[in-house]
Amino acid sequence: MTTRRGPAWPRNSNWSTSSICSATGVFGPDRWSFRAGAWQILGLNAQLFGTGLDEEEAQFAWIEAALGTSAGPLGVMLHKPLFRNGPADDEIHGRYVPAAPRRRLLELLARRDLRFVVAGHTHQTRQIEVDGVEHVWAPSCAFIIPTPCRRRSAPRSWAP
Template sequence: MTPIRLVQVSDTHLSATHAYFGVNWDAFRQAMADAPPDLLVHGGDLSFNGPAAEDDLAHGAAALAALGLPWRAIPGNHDIGEAPSFSRLDQPVNAARMDAWRRHVGPQWWRHDAGGWRLVGLDTALMGSDLPEEAEQRGFLAEALAKRDRRPVMVFMHMPPFDQDPEDPAPTTSVIPHRARGSFLDTCVEGGVRVIACGHLHTYRRMEHRGMEIVWAPATAMVDVRRGMARWQTFPRPGYLEWRLEAGQASHRLVEPERMFVIDMSGWTMRNNGTTTTLPPWSGSP
């Protein structure tokens, strides 16, 4: 097969009214213009605060379309909300938020065949949600894997399946809930998944699990330097991943454009007892 060049970008947090991270998106946009990939996959948190501001979703979708590339996207918690029992931001995923994503961006889950690979996109907000859509997505995944016709599979999802220990039962908003994790990983292992590509935690990381490569994409938006150093002994930097898909093989490289700046908002959020979504409006203009 002819190699497929695929770019995975995640956690862009785009908004017209809260344009804190627009400068890094501009750098990404220029990189895509200089070397267009065969396919772009956005790994979630396209928008700054989509659950509360539908205009952010529209703005993010327009920014993707303006790249002039074939693209797919999956929702993140800042696009569609979180599983109701694990809603740190008090933005549980619901029908209205799912409808807004579908209307402005596209389906919550999808499959796409590229060369000899099957690509599958999933919505992690549904995992552990107990919503009817959770069962629908689970059935979709089972069918997409069963009918892959021996293709290796790459799964895109926003939240990582786990951090350090896949058996850790602690409640968390950092990775998919434990009650949904085991069956999901079993389905992937049994169904020919070679790669799980995720984001959400705004740092680059890779690991192996039961024959699968799990790769965390960095953000193009903000980072938390203190958390990265304390939790993963890594200085998080903005960037994206470039994948090369060949017959039965997937490789990637981390790209950190020179014009992407390390933007750490954790000082403001700690002093103001807030989250990034509570930052005041800022258009990016002087």
């Protein structure tokens, strides 16, 4: 069994082949694609990015194949936001997809008409447009992290 700690995952973020299999055994596939009219929507496992596990490479291969199955506008959904302010962010932080896999993912997505990326994880509301792509952070509806306990990633007017 392979176990690694991703370089940008500072706490309790050990992922292994067996933990991924356990999760997918309970919840189903950790990535998916569907068509909605002309749109293709991809759901990705953001927790794999930066782990170095075989499953991360398998997900990249799946993404490449899924993107080749159709044309038209594309939307992506994943747990972690791709970045805080833009693709060039080099901040190492567990809130965002690590820089190297983010670059690789964005190169793949650039082959298509990417219109939006929706993420959670930060427990904040944020909506920004970067390079013509709308990035939306959707907070949890189960609980919030009080403002004094979290590092604010957006100006107060963008977050509750």
